[in-house]
Each structure stands twice: as C-alpha cells, then as structure tokens.
Amino acid sequence: MNEKEKLEKFFTQFPGIGPRQAKRFVSFLLFKDIIYVKNLTDTMLNLKQNIKRCPKCNTFFSIKNNYNVCNICMDPRRDKKKILILEKNADLEIFEKASIWKGTYFLIGKNLKINDENPEKSISLSPLMNRLKTDNVEEIIFGLSINPEGDITKDFIKNYLEEQNLLKNIKINELARGLSLGSEIDHSDPITLKSAFYNRK
Numbered sequence: 001m002n003e004k005e006k007l008e009k010f011f012t013q014f015p016g017i018g019p020r021q022a023k024r025f026v027s028f029l030l031f032k033d034i035i036y037v038k039n040l041t042d043t044m045l046n047l048k049q050n051i052k053r054c055p056k057c058n059t060f061f062s063i064k065n066n067y068n069v070c071n072i073c074m075d076p077r078r079d080k081k082k083i084l085i086l087e088k089n090a091d092l093e094i095f096e097k098a099s100i101w102k103g104t105y106f107l108i109g110k111n112l113k114i115n116d117e118n119p120e121k122s123i124s125l126s127p128l129m130n131r132l133k134t135d136n137v138e139e140i141i142f143g144l145s146i147n148p149e150g151d152i153t154k155d156f157i158k159n160y161l162e163e164q165n166l167l168k169n170i171k172i173n174e175l176a177r178g179l180s181l182g183s184e185i186d187h188s189d190p191i192t193l194k195s196a197f198y199n200r201k
C-alpha cells in the first residue's frame with residue numbers, strides 16, 4: 001500500500017466518508033503546502049492531549065481547567081439528581097445552547113446497532129451505574145434519536161439498569177415525539193427541541 005492509499009484508508013474510517021471522498025481529501029492535502037499539513041497534524045495531536053472524557057458523564061472536556069470532571073458536573077447549580085441521557089457531544093451542545101436543562105447529562109457515545117450481539121460492550125454504562133449508586137438520582141430522561149436504533153438502545157439501557165436493581169424510585173422519562181420520525185437531536189432546531197423537552201412523558 002503506498003502513502004496515498006494509506007491515508008485514504010484512514011479517511012474511510014471517518015463517519016460518513018466513503019472511498020471517493022477519502023480520495024478527494026488526500027488530493028486536497030497534496031495540493032496544500034507543508035505548513036498547512038503541519039498545523040493540521042499539530043491540531044489533531046493537541047486535541048488528543050488536551051481533551052479527555054469526564055468520568056461522570058462521558059462529555060469531552062478540556063483538561064486545562066485542572067479539574068477531574070467537566071464544567072457541568074462540577075457546577076453546584078446543576079441538579080445532579082436529574083440525568084439526561086444523550087447520544088453524543090453535539091446533542092449536549094444543542095441542549096446547552098437552548099438553556100432548557102438544569103440537570104446533568106450522560107453520553108452513551110453511539111446508539112446500538114440493530115442485532116448488536118454484544119450490547120454490554122458497545123456502550124459503557126459503568127459511569128452511569130456508579131452515579132445511580134451514589135448520587136441519589138431521582139429522574140432519568142432519555143433523549144436518544146427517534147429511530148429504531150435509538151429505541152433499541154433506550155430499551156437495552158432501561159432493562160440493563162433494572163436487572164442491576166438500580167432504577168428503584170427513579171422516574172424514567174423520554175423526550176416527547178415532537179421530533180420528527182427518524183430525526184436526530186443534532187439536526188433539530190431549538191424550538192422543536194424545546195417542545196419535545198417540555199412535553200416529555
């Protein structure tokens with residue numbers, strides 16, 4: 001495999017990127033000067049070195065703040081007894097922008113695939129389980145995508161936590177289906193999101 005093909009292979013591993021787009025990225029880089037490419041690789045390295053996952057909610061946060069948890073988990077004004085379960089950071093950012101949620105979050109990273117044979121391994125629930133054991137959680141709201149994968153993931157998490165006996169006295173809610181079918185949180189506008197949030201069942 002030559003250098004071009006090697007890089008193309010990396011790009012095809014990016015979400016949503018096929019072989020044709022990967023080729024275009026590589027040829028884009030070939031036309032750029034070395035300083036551009038150096039800046040790009042430095043930025044990628046800095047990203048990995050300076051951003052880590054919050055052990056409480058799985059959010060990515062900058063370790064420059066010298067704390068071990070993210071700003072939201074650290075904030076005394078946020079209600080630790082309420083947890084909104086979302087798929088990814090982009091979803092969380094939308095909720096933060098809309099300023100409608102005063103509780104905390106838990107990010108699962110990605111929804112399960114249909115027919116996932118090892119769901120326990122695909123989603124790491126241990127930080128959430130630890131919080132259910134220690135934080136006197138009162139309410140969990142599911143804000144996963146409204147599609148079959150989101151539904152399967154929600155059911156799996158619910159059943160799994162129930163089997164571990166961790167859902168006693170905890171209200172389980174989910175966002176209302178104001179979001180259109182098949183919609184993803186990070187494509188929804190703040191008004192739709194607000195209505196789904198306030199109409200949660």
Ligand SMILES: [Zn+2]
Pocket residue numbers: 054055056057058059069070071072073074
């Ligand atoms: Zn956090």
